[in-house]
Amino acid sequence: MMNRTAAVLATVGATALVLAGCSGSSSPATEGPVQLTFWHGYTEADGEVLDQIVADFNASQDAYVITPETKTWAVIDDTLLPALTSDQGPDIVAMPAERMPVYADRGAFADLTDFYANADSNTADLVPQAVDMVTVNGTSYGVPTGFVPLxxxxxxxxxxxxxxxxxxxxxxxxxxxxxxxxxxxxxxxxxxxxxxxxxxxxxxxxxxxxxxxxxxxxxxxxxxxxxxxxxxxxxxxxxxxxxxxxxxxxxxxxxxxxxxxxxxxxxxxxxxxxxxxxxxxxxxxxxxxxxxxxxxxxxxxxxxxIGVAMGVTEQADEAKKAGAEAFFAYFFQEDVATEWSLASGWPPLRTDIPLSEVSSNPVVAALSEIAPTGRALxxxxxxxxxxxxxxxxxxxxxxxxxxxxxxxxxxxxxxxxxxx
Missing domain, CATH: 3.40.190.10 (Periplasmic binding protein-like II)
Structure with a gap:
């Protein structure tokens, strides 16, 4: 995992730092890693695991540091737009997936079309309907963190x-x-x-x-x-x-x-x-x-x-957007995606993860078996x-x-x- 991650991040990181130096809106490479904030509403044990995945990502490279902030989903919904308006919002935010098109329509999220097109994004095998939930008029504004049928x-x-x-x-x-x-x-x-x-x-x-x-x-x-x-x-x-x-x-x-x-x-x-x-x-x-x-x-x-997704806010400059995309690619690696599924209790987001990989969690196994019945709302x-x-x-x-x-x-x- 670490060798492949390092290679991907090295490429993305180099590009991001060049962009940061040119734009003047982020610190140059000599001043340390690019800092990002990440709001999410996972308040139970799944939140602890997500925070650990973020910590593991931070430790896997030295170009970016993501700081998670746990809030309730309702607080995120109430405060995101005012925070972005005052340039005090997060660089990455998670929210119920059905809410993301509302914010995308208001210009809150960055277009992730190029990210999905990148072979290193690890998105090729994502559940298609999970991606549909964050796509508006053919443009993807987020990536799924959960998708499970009732x-x-x-x-x-x-x-x-x-x-x-x-x-x-x-x-x-x-x-x-x-x-x-x-x-x-x-x-x-x-x-x-x-x-x-x-x-x-x-x-x-x-x-x-x-x-x-x-x-x-x-x-x-x-x-x-x-x-x-x-x-x-x-x-x-x-x-x-x-x-x-x-x-x-x-x-x-x-x-x-x-x-x-x-x-x-x-x-x-x-x-x-x-x-x-x-x-x-x-x-x-x-x-x-x-x-x-x-x-x-x-x-x-x-x-x-039910879907949950995360996106990059338009507040993030190019260096931070590259850092967010590097985290997304890390999150979708097969081993990390499997770890997240087992911890969150939701079926794997990747269709190529076999049922045997999540059979140790009977709830995940049962929900994975019925996953084909799911339809994006x-x-x-x-x-x-x-x-x-x-x-x-x-x-x-x-x-x-x-x-x-x-x-x-x-x-x-x-x-x-x-x-x-």
Missing amino acids: AMFYNKALFAEAGITEAPTTWDEWVADATQLTVDENGDGTPEQYGVAIPDHATVANGLWPSLLLSGGGQIVEGTDEAVIDSPQNAETLAFWTDAITNDKISPTGLDGIGADELFSSGKAAMHVGGPWMASIAKDNNIDYGIAAIPAGPAEQAASA LPGVVNSVDVITSIDELTQKAVAGGDIDDLLQTAQSQIQQAIE
Whole structure:
């Protein structure tokens, strides 16, 4: 690893230092390495590992020193643009991937097209849909640090009590199992145990309902500028799931994402859709859990994927941009990418890392097996937050008994307005 890294960094570093000397905006080579700041929101054990990877990169060469600063994702979202405006922002920043197009559209991120074109960038084998999430109108403004499809977590003990031996694989099986797992002991119409926790708004990573719409054969946006949510396929999907939730009572109504997490972690819901963090939540609450792909709908088996990405801010001069790109190339080396996957609990970002390399972490192994079901959520759509808000309103009102056709027409208009 170190020999190849040294060779790549030597080339990049030499170029960067020449640029720094010419521009006058960075210290010349005789004054020491180029200093970069890196904001990220990895606040748990994964953050410690990321900081260690940064330290290892710093130790692997002498052209650059990156200093990580840990903040919450919300703080990054709230403070990045003001910090950049006052020239006090970071040189590298990580954020949820669906947010990156918003900032790229506002000129916050540098174009990384040339970086991706460089054979030494180690990006050739990255998961294509992970790169799609940070690409706007054909231009890549970031690199992925995580990409994982939502998965179904299920309570093995509750499955065993109900005589269910394996996870459902289709919608019909899912509803049938959820009905069997729903328990209303006193017959008052409010189950003490639900078969599944399906939030109707503020859903996990905003991806549950988009996953269902995809599996049912529908879409939300065609490309980046055409709303297509008002379709017969989406109407059928909404009707199927609102019926299962309200009539079969397999899940509470009015549930949000946090409430769904709590139902599963308390043992009051047998199934739940979530991301890698649910493994820790289940373990902390002594839930013996399994992981499976979200069951297939009538059209396909698909799950919206959660993404995190990092980019170089436009505040960075050419020397710092070269340093950031050198770090990205280091981060994507096969051994470093494997280390990061095992530590973060997310599938490898490189498609050429075999499952055997991550089998020591059962959560990573399970999520890697279902990785092909992942679909980028609203890739390249600048106003993705407004689109998600419209979907939230649609699903919440549909589950509450609203007219599905009218709601889809309203969502169509709102989403089209958001993306124009």
